[in-house]
Amino acid sequence: MSGRTGGREVFEYALLRVVPRVERGEQINAGVVVYCRAQSFVAARTHLDEARLLALDPEADVAGVRAALAAVENVCCGGERAGQAAGDDAGRRFRWLVAPRSTVVQPGPVHTGLTRDAEVETERLLDLLVR
Numbered sequence: 001m002s003g004r005t006g007g008r009e010v011f012e013y014a015l016l017r018v019v020p021r022v023e024r025g026e027q028i029n030a031g032v033v034v035y036c037r038a039q040s041f042v043a044a045r046t047h048l049d050e051a052r053l054l055a056l057d058p059e060a061d062v063a064g065v066r067a068a069l070a071a072v073e074n075v076c077c078g079g080e081r082a083g084q085a086a087g088d089d090a091g092r093r094f095r096w097l098v099a100p101r102s103t104v105v106q107p108g109p110v111h112t113g114l115t116r117d118a119e120v121e122t123e124r125l126l127d128l129l130v131r
Contacts, residue, residue: 008114009038013125014098015108016046016072018065020057022102028052031069032125033076033107035094036118042090043119044069044076044097045126061104068105072097 016031030053031046046069053060074081075093085093098107115121 008116009036009118010112011036011039011041011115011118011121012094012110012112013121014110015129016044016069017106017108018048018053019104019106020053020060020065022104024056026056027106028056029108029130030065030105031072031130032122033072033094033097034118034122034125035090036115036121037091039118040090041118042076042094043122044073045122045130046070046073047126047130065104068103072105 011034013032013034015029016033017027018030019025019027028049030048031044033044035042048066048069050062053062053065075083075085075097078093079086082093085096088096098110100107113121
């Protein structure tokens with residue numbers, strides 16, 4: 001199959017959104033989670049624009065949001081930093097991270113694409129969709 005896709009592999013990604021007041025539904029993009037099965041790759045990159053967050057909710061818990069975003073990155077890293085997900089493979093960690101939830105940090109819908117390098121793709125999506 002790689003020959004038909006020019007050496008590119010299928011990957012999946014979801015945006016991480018911060019919804020400071022769930023009842024209002026307003027959100028900002030604060031990160032991206034990328035998974036590529038063929039490369040056994042899962043990673044999250046985050047960037048929190050505090051000014052935008054505080055514009056939506058002047059009383060937002062910025063430290064709490066940063067901690068939640070860091071937790072997503074830690075789960076992607078695996079090992080001890082992943083907590084209960086430490087023994088899970090990359091696919092299980094990705095699926096757990098993108099499962100719908102009603103919290104301040106929420107995953108968006110999962111999208112797909114093709115890439116030669118999932119690490120490079122992660123940075124590209126962060127720049128394109130978050131920063």
